[in-house]
Amino acid sequence: MLRRNPIDFFNLIWSDEAVQKISKNTDLITRSKIEQNQENLKPHSRLRKWSSPSKADIRRLMGIVISMGVIRLPSITDYWSSNNVLCIPFFREVISRDKFWNLHVADPLPDNVSYPSKSYKIQWLLDHVNMRSQELYEMGQNIAVDETMVKFKGRIGFRQYNPKKPTKWGMKLFTLADSNTSYMWQQNLYVGADGRETELSKCAQHVLDLVEPLSNLSHTVYADRYFWTLGLAQRLIDSGFNINGTVMPNRKGFPQRLKSAKHMKPGEIIAFRKDDILMLQWKDNRVVTMITNNCRSDEWCTIKPKNPNHDTRNKPKCIADYNKHMNGVDVNDQLCTYYL
Structure with a gap:
């Protein structure tokens, strides 16, 4: 070999x-x-x-x-x-x-010329890395979409601040990674509103942009509550994807029962279905709301605790799948932080 x-x-x-x-x-x-x-x-x-x-x-x-x-x-x-x-x-x-x-990596452009976009000087570099990453790797069944913050405190027009991230100041990218290997398949730099007219939210549109090359290949897309809406879920299903993720219960089109679940008891489950989309709510230590199309509400998994002194626990299968496959981008970010 x-x-x-x-x-x-x-x-x-x-x-x-x-x-x-x-x-x-x-x-x-x-x-x-x-x-x-x-x-x-x-x-x-x-x-x-x-x-x-x-x-x-x-x-x-x-x-x-x-x-x-x-x-x-x-x-x-x-x-x-x-x-x-x-x-x-x-x-x-x-x-x-x-x-x-x-030494520089930027595209040279005279100061008196208007830039096509805020990221113009480095866009060729991002496009090259994305192109090579896609040519060299075939994505597995499960793929994850999430935000990535690249630490940067310099002077740029698209620097972001996110107090909930370990890296609070920097450049924000929307990342698509393989859930099993954490291989970064594509990253799109966020530089602000792009002026496109769309029925979906801006975050939902970023998900569609990332996964579009993988349409009709039966991948399962995992994403967190920041991205999901009913409109995005239906668009992905129509494009040949399966979906799974946490979701905000107050999203447009969700049943009122899911929006007022403060008095649920531990272990209690509520589920609604709209066409192929399952909206499920389950209470463990707190209430978790899920959206999926590849699990049933009566499917459960037995989870072995990391601490052998604790008892095994049962969770809805869609939540167990989400916990298992959502960390592809997070692991990729962790590996990058060792060199940043």
Whole structure:
């Protein structure tokens, strides 16, 4: 069997074409800066030493960025420090500090030209990663949709704040991942309202955008209460998907009984059906409301507790399936945080 190294898998996503584009963008942007500030450049400015980067330089940049996620220092300049305490020879040997600061991934566009979208400068990069991710992997039966926050405190027009997330400030992406392997299959960057006219909520539309390439392949889509509406559920079923997820009981079209379930007893279950869609409410420690089309209200699962001293518990099958398959995006986010 052929043995693969991590760099082989890295190169599957970051092909020579993508690296060459980054190299070209870097050269164009830097030379534009030099032309605009030619008269004001200081004698020892790093821009005076500029030379066009090679593909090898760009790959060194990527390696440095990943290494910075593993080796944490107070500031970026410390990685090239000559201080005996902070000095890490590896970084200076791989790439100079001045060249590191000049490398870019953005698409160059003059300041006097209006941008097609707020994400225009990096959109090509997102599209490339999504394209390669989809070409290299066939999604399993169960897929999960969720929000992802990428930590960022810089100045951009689409930075988001979400106090309920571990990463509160940053860029928000809607992510589609395989529930079993946590493989990220597609991510769409949220940059605000896009002006599209749709009968569905904006969050529901993001779900449709993510799963559209997988229509009529009988995948089961898992998502949380932030996304689900009856309209989204029906659109997905019509497109050949199965659905499962928690849902807010006050959504439009839900039975009034589900909206006033404060006095339910532990273990009590309430269920309604509209065509193929099952709306189910069950009380454990708190009331949980589910929406699904691939489970019945009388299907139960026996759950073994993690603590052997606790008794086994019975849960509706749709809730057990949701707990098992919804964490695909969360695991992917957890793995990424080790390097951010």
